[in-house]
Amino acid sequence: MAENKLADLSTEFAVRILEVTEEIKGHHSLANQLERSGTSIGANIREAKYAHSKPDFVAKLQIALKECYETEYWLEIAQKAGILSEEAVSLLLHDSGSIRRMLISSINTAKANQ
Numbered sequence: 656m657a658e659n660k661l662a663d664l665s666t667e668f669a670v671r672i673l674e675v676t677e678e679i680k681g682h683h684s685l686a687n688q689l690e691r692s693g694t695s696i697g698a699n700i701r702e703a704k705y706a707h708s709k710p711d712f713v714a715k716l717q718i719a720l721k722e723c724y725e726t727e728y729w730l731e732i733a734q735k736a737g738i739l740s741e742e743a744v745s746l747l748l749h750d751s752g753s754i755r756r757m758l759i760s761s762i763n764t765a766k767a768n769q
Contacts, residue, residue, distance in 0.1 A: 661757045662704070665697030665719070668750050672726070675743055682738055685729060692725040696754060713765050720758045727751050 672693030679686040696719050703715035727748060734744040 661754065661761065662697065662700050664750070664754055664757070665700050668747075668754060669694040669697045671747060671750070675739060675747065678743075679733070679738055682733075682736075685733060685738065689726065689729040689733065692722045692729060695719070695722040696726065696751075700758075709765060709769050713762055713769075716758055716762050716765070720755065720762065723751055723755045723758060727755075 672689060676686040676690050676693075679689075699715050699719035699722065703712050703719070706712035706715055730739070730744045730747055730751070733739040734741055
């Protein structure tokens with residue numbers, strides 16, 4: 656159940672990341688990095704569903720967690736540089752925080768059950 660919620664949240668998050676990067680003008684590198692990391696979270700969560708083993712499952716979720724942290728970094732840069740509004744970034748950081756906490760919990764549970 657939690658995995659489905661995590662997959663759904665990460666998919667919704669990726670869509671919102673794509674929408675917000677459409678607003679970024681003149682900063683193609685930033686938009687590209689944000690799109691890549693923001694959409695990679697859900698892709699790795701989906702890959703984990705079909706992992707070959709428990710360690711592979713954990714590894715995929717850890718990659719998703721790293722991508723989540725990277726996305727938060729790019730969002731913070733975009734806000735501090737005045738490229739994205741504080742309101743837009745705040746909502747996305749809230750959502751990425753929820754995804755991050757769920758990933759950490761899932762990783763810890765999977766490791767405990769190895």
